[in-house]
Amino acid sequence: MKRFHVHVAVNNLIESIRFYSAMFATEPTVMKPDYAKWMLDDPRINFAISQRSANAGLDHLGIQVDLEAELHDLNQRLADALLPVEEQQDAACCYAKANKYWTIDPQGIAWEAFHSLATIPVFGEDTPVPVKTESSACCAPFQGSKCR
Numbered sequence: 001m002k003r004f005h006v007h008v009a010v011n012n013l014i015e016s017i018r019f020y021s022a023m024f025a026t027e028p029t030v031m032k033p034d035y036a037k038w039m040l041d042d043p044r045i046n047f048a049i050s051q052r053s054a055n056a057g058l059d060h061l062g063i064q065v066d067l068e069a070e071l072h073d074l075n076q077r078l079a080d081a082l083l084p085v086e087e088q089q090d091a092a093c094c095y096a097k098a099n100k101y102w103t104i105d106p107q108g109i110a111w112e113a114f115h116s117l118a119t120i121p122v123f124g125e126d127t128p129v130p131v132k133t134e135s136s137a138c139c140a141p142f143q144g145s146k147c148r
Helices: 013-024 068-080
Strands: 002-009 030-032 035-041 044-050 057-065 086-093 096-104 110-119 130-132 139-141
Touching (some): 044 057, 057 068, 068 096
Parallel strands (some): 057 110
Antiparallel strands (some): 030 035, 035 044, 086 096
């Protein structure tokens, strides 16, 4: 089974937790000093916010899967779309360890396909994801070290 994932960078975590808790009619499933996540079933979404980005707003979108086979299927779909893909095994990010594939859509929005393996006690950091640049028809390494 798949779950849609949205990660939004916020300026004020407390105000944002209050807003999204009211919007979703429930408190976060995970709450840390710099991060919060709601694992909702209606709508089926993994919605996360953090204060880790320099810019507030949409950080990335993704699809979370329950099985490794589903993750490999999503990777094949990305390859079929002729998008640049970066594989990350045992990535430590957002208080979780996961296997994942990152890509950038034609608009420059980062997309993450991932299978969570375990929770971890630290936010962690992914390796940089590929991004589309103005000067390139293809991709260049992401210029930053933040976890997506």
